[in-house]
Amino acid sequence: MSTAALHAEHDAHHHHKESFISKYVFSMDHKMISKQFLITGIIMGILGMGMSLLFRLQLAWPDEQFSILEVLLGKWGAGGKLDPNFYMGLVTIHGTIMVFYVLTAGLSGTFSNLLIPLQLGARDMASPFLNMLSYWFFLTSSVVLCISMMVETGPASAGWTVYPPLSALEKAMPGSGLGMTLWLVAIALFIISSLLGGINYISTVLNMRTKGMSMNRMPLTIWAFFFTAVLGLLSFPVLLGAALFLIFDRSAGTSFYLSDIYLDGVGALENIGGSPVLYQHLFWFLGHPEVYIILMPALGITSEVISTNARKPIFGYSAMVISLMGISFLSFIVWGHHMFITGMNPFLGSVFMILTLIIAVPSAVKVFNYLTTLWKGNLRFTPAMLFSIGLVSFFISGGLTGIYLGNAALDIQLHDSYFVVAHFHLVMGSSAIFGMFAGIYHWYPKMFGRMMNNTLGYFHFWITFITAYLVFFPMHFMGLAGVPRRYYQFTLVKEFDVWMDVNKLITVAAIIAGAAQVLFIYNFFYSIFRGKKAEQNPWQSNTLEWSTPVEHIHGNWPGEIPTVYRGPYEYSRPDREEDFYPQYIPDETSTDPLKSTKAAPAPDTKEPEVEPVNSVFFSALKRVFGWS
Amino acid sequence: MANHSTEASYEQQPVWAGGRSPFNVSYGKLMMWLLLLSDAFTFSSLLVQYGAQRFSNVQSPVTTLWPEPAAIFNHFPFLHGLHLPLLFVSVMTFILIFSSVTMVLAVEAGHRKSKKEVVKYMVYTVLGGAAFLGCQAWEWSVFIHEGARLDGNTFGITAEGAAKFKTLHFGDHFEWESAWRTNGPVPFAALFFIVTGFHGFHVFTGVVANIVITIMAARGVFERRGHYEMIEKTGLYWHFVDLVWVFVFTFFYLI
Numbered sequence: 001m002s003t004a005a006l007h008a009e010h011d012a013h014h015h016h017k018e019s020f021i022s023k024y025v026f027s028m029d030h031k032m033i034s035k036q037f038l039i040t041g042i043i044m045g046i047l048g049m050g051m052s053l054l055f056r057l058q059l060a061w062p063d064e065q066f067s068i069l070e071v072l073l074g075k076w077g078a079g080g081k082l083d084p085n086f087y088m089g090l091v092t093i094h095g096t097i098m099v100f101y102v103l104t105a106g107l108s109g110t111f112s113n114l115l116i117p118l119q120l121g122a123r124d125m126a127s128p129f130l131n132m133l134s135y136w137f138f139l140t141s142s143v144v145l146c147i148s149m150m151v152e153t154g155p156a157s158a159g160w161t162v163y164p165p166l167s168a169l170e171k172a173m174p175g176s177g178l179g180m181t182l183w184l185v186a187i188a189l190f191i192i193s194s195l196l197g198g199i200n201y202i203s204t205v206l207n208m209r210t211k212g213m214s215m216n217r218m219p220l221t222i223w224a225f226f227f228t229a230v231l232g233l234l235s236f237p238v239l240l241g242a243a244l245f246l247i248f249d250r251s252a253g254t255s256f257y258l259s260d261i262y263l264d265g266v267g268a269l270e271n272i273g274g275s276p277v278l279y280q281h282l283f284w285f286l287g288h289p290e291v292y293i294i295l296m297p298a299l300g301i302t303s304e305v306i307s308t309n310a311r312k313p314i315f316g317y318s319a320m321v322i323s324l325m326g327i328s329f330l331s332f333i334v335w336g337h338h339m340f341i342t343g344m345n346p347f348l349g350s351v352f353m354i355l356t357l358i359i360a361v362p363s364a365v366k367v368f369n370y371l372t373t374l375w376k377g378n379l380r381f382t383p384a385m386l387f388s389i390g391l392v393s394f395f396i397s398g399g400l401t402g403i404y405l406g407n408a409a410l411d412i413q414l415h416d417s418y419f420v421v422a423h424f425h426l427v428m429g430s431s432a433i434f435g436m437f438a439g440i441y442h443w444y445p446k447m448f449g450r451m452m453n454n455t456l457g458y459f460h461f462w463i464t465f466i467t468a469y470l471v472f473f474p475m476h477f478m479g480l481a482g483v484p485r486r487y488y489q490f491t492l493v494k495e496f497d498v499w500m501d502v503n504k505l506i507t508v509a510a511i512i513a514g515a516a517q518v519l520f521i522y523n524f525f526y527s528i529f530r531g532k533k534a535e536q537n538p539w540q541s542n543t544l545e546w547s548t549p550v551e552h553i554h555g556n557w558p559g560e561i562p563t564v565y566r567g568p569y570e571y572s573r574p575d576r577e578e579d580f581y582p583q584y585i586p587d588e589t590s591t592d593p594l595k596s597t598k599a600a601p602a603p604d605t606k607e608p609e610v611e612p613v614n615s616v617f618f619s620a621l622k623r624v625f626g627w628s
Numbered sequence: 629m630a631n632h633s634t635e636a637s638y639e640q641q642p643v644w645a646g647g648r649s650p651f652n653v654s655y656g657k658l659m660m661w662l663l664l665l666s667d668a669f670t671f672s673s674l675l676v677q678y679g680a681q682r683f684s685n686v687q688s689p690v691t692t693l694w695p696e697p698a699a700i701f702n703h704f705p706f707l708h709g710l711h712l713p714l715l716f717v718s719v720m721t722f723i724l725i726f727s728s729v730t731m732v733l734a735v736e737a738g739h740r741k742s743k744k745e746v747v748k749y750m751v752y753t754v755l756g757g758a759a760f761l762g763c764q765a766w767e768w769s770v771f772i773h774e775g776a777r778l779d780g781n782t783f784g785i786t787a788e789g790a791a792k793f794k795t796l797h798f799g800d801h802f803e804w805e806s807a808w809r810t811n812g813p814v815p816f817a818a819l820f821f822i823v824t825g826f827h828g829f830h831v832f833t834g835v836v837a838n839i840v841i842t843i844m845a846a847r848g849v850f851e852r853r854g855h856y857e858m859i860e861k862t863g864l865y866w867h868f869v870d871l872v873w874v875f876v877f878t879f880f881y882l883i
Contacts, residue, residue, distance in 0.1 A: 126655040126656075126658075126659065127655070127656075127659065130659075195663070195666055198662070198666075199659045199662040199663055199666070200659070202658075202662055203655040203658040203659050203662065204655070206655075206658060207654070207655040207658060208655065233662060233665065233666045234665070234666065234669050235669075236666075237666050237667065237669040237670035237673065238669055238670070238672075238673040240670050240673075241670050241671075241673030241674050241677065242673065242677075244674070244822065244826070245677060245822065248778065248818065248822060252778045252779075252818075253777075253778050253779030254778050254779060254815065254818040254822075255779070255814055255815070256677065256681065256815055256818070270779075271779050271780070271814065272814070273813065273814035273815060274681065274814070274815065275680070275681075275684060278677060278680050278681070278684075281680075282673060282676075282677070285673075
């Protein structure tokens with residue numbers, strides 16, 4: 001009896017034993033765990049977004065009183081005005097939630113869990129138990145972070161990077177007390193969760209692929225999740241080391257990160273002799289790979305969605321893989337570009353600068369490959385496709401400013417200004433969240449067996465896309481003019497008065513963007529129960545996950561696991577009538593699944609006619625707006 | 629879903645059919661390697677912090693040097709007052725390395741599926757680990773007794789002190805002199821406690837895991853399973869902990 005048949009029998013045996021608890025709560029099924037990650041991530045996302053609206057209100061109308069704030073926040077909004085300390089707390093927790101909880105766990109936790117077994121043809125993750133633990137550590141960590149917002153002295157307020165001394169001295173500011181301790185506990189739990197998830201993802205990718213699924217036939221999503229997991233595995237432990245020393249500095253009287261601090265001409269600290277710059281080195285050794293931990297899953301999802309909806313093979317499959325590899329490697333040796341002006345040898349600065357600028361090469365490879373995949377494709381503008389194209393747009397416009405910021409000399413002016421805020425919110429914030437939306441719209445039928453509403457999806461996309469640019473684009477100009485980030489209000493600096501109107505514009509756009517997410521949340525939860533039933537393969541995609549039954553079962557495939565006969569992106573092959581050729585359809589001509597037949601050469605005809613550029617433009621317009 | 633894949637993987641390797649298997653190991657062993665890789669980065673970050681603190685700790689004017697480990701760790705149980713530099717820690721290190729040897733023997737016995745020998749060597753390994761932890765506890769308590777604190781360092785050594793210290797011979801009578809008990813670089817003792825403590829925590833978890841595995845082996849769990857791969861996995865962890873100790877030992881005692 002084959003192993004697969006054994007599995008099938010085993011599954012049939014145990015199917016009826018599932019209770020509510022084992023199915024929905026302590027689930028060890030990767031599909032359920034991915035939904036748990038997604039929904040927790042969405043809830044955290046709502047929180048993070050809500051916080052950004054609160055501090056945007058303060059920035060746009062610093063002297064206004066909003067009585068709603070007092071109702072919402074109690075003493076932190078006394079008199080309808082946001083407390084300055086709480087403002088710092090909001091900025092910190094907004095960053096923490098968005099970076100770690102939404103775009104790390106919510107994005108790669110959801111889609112790695114869902115897609116790695118499904119796209120590789122595995123019954124489940126390598127270790128379902130560790131997978132379950134990974135989610136529960138993540139949830140505990142989220143709960144601890146939420147609790148830290150409710151303590152008497154307020155949440156951690158030292159910025160999401162928690163630099164010492166604000167994070168190391170308990171009395172530095174209100175948020176440096178219990179809030180900071182809880183922040184560290186939450187992050188320690190988060191690191192454990194990410195470690196458990198990471199080793200699971202890597203070993204599943206390496207060890208659990210189905211017959212015929214060689215590494216060079218893996219969908220690019222899987223490659224992206226694989227490199228993401230490697231990055232997390234190697235960079236989070238360093239943050240753990242830094243956090244360990246920070247905890248000792250806070251509570252045991254050591255002074256690893258504390259150097260001389262003088263107040264009124266006398267040393268204010270008993271214990272000195274350390275260096276806060278050391279913490280920054282360690283933090284950014286995690287912090288920079290973290291940027292790619294956030295971005296790479298979104299890039300992988302985009303590769304898949306763009307290729308499927310352009311009905312074309314992805315342009316340059318191996319270039320895509322190699323560029324992911326290059327980005328992963330480079331991400332470990334560029335952390336110093338976050339610290340150009342915090343006291344680093346200028347020679348070291350120029351080394352970091354050169355390495356940073358080299359990252360533009362693999363990133364540009366990815367962008368050009370997306371564009372060339374889209375070029376003359378038979379585009380289908382599903383919501384997922386629009387979000388993917390939106391990602392490419394943000395990746396370009398945010399990535400270009402990265403070249404400015406990577407320059408050690410320019411950074412003297414731009415460091416800690418709104419230019420930085422604009423840069424990273426476009427290139428990793430918006431584009432990663434767009435990748436996440438693309439993934440949700442694309443794989444929703446696989447997750448919940450129902451379709452999301454397309455019209456709401458289009459509204460969601462266009463409003464979010466336009467408002468995201470309205471929010472972040474003007475910030476470039478503010479940053480160039482020297483407006484610093486993280487300030488509570490600018491009314492005392494007359495030079496910045498000219499930016500008041502821009503601040504108002506940004507806040508109004510942010511509120512509209514927030515409202516657009518309500519559409520998404522309504523669409524998401526409504527469709528779980530009332531959406532249109534999904535077909536087997538709604539996007540006519542090639543990859544394995546669409547061969548599983550629409551109703552989830554344990555073990556993913558009812559019978560044997562399908563065998564893979566070819567790469568994942570064989571769309572519009574000239575020798576096929578249909579414009580897609582799923583990986584699991586056997587080859588008539590070849591019996592060995594590991595030997596793929598080459599596509600028949602295109603019939604020898606005259607040169608293809610080149611459409612004039614303006615007609616390409618108009619046909620694109622027609623498709624986008626549905627004119628025909 | 630949980631159980632079948634765990635058990636099927638070792639003996640029934642054909643589950644794997646996706647072309648060439650990259651490492652040709654079961655996923656469980658691969659996971660252990662990945663965990664160790666990650667842990668290696670944690671320890672590296674700690675040792676990098678040690679290096680950064682040590683080499684940036686230049687106080688001006690330079691009055692004291694980094695403490696001389698041989699002047700501090702020169703005690704041996706029942707032989708108080710004698711200058712026996714690094715003797716005790718050498719014994720500790722020997723015990724730990726030797727427990728690695730018995731671990732190798734246990735793994736080898738596992739390959740021969742000899743339950744009795746596996747249990748015997750695992751018990752030796754557990755004893756070695758526990759003895760190491762005991763030694764570390766003694767070393768720590770002596771160090772604390774002599775005045776080591778997290779928030780300061782009184783083991784600084786002056787240049788004259790260092791010169792004088794060189795004239796001491798192994799087994800000489802030893803007394804603290806002010807030349808090597810001045811205020812020195814602050815993080816010395818704190819680094820020692822955190823890094824050896826973090827390593828000791830790893831040894832502790834290793835001992836607990838080894839005890840669990842020993843009990844499982846003694847009760848015949850692996851015999852019924854048909855293979856002793858679990859011994860190999862905990863063995864990997866145990867060797868890693870030993871290897872890390874070699875680095876910790878080098879940085880804190882020798883350099």
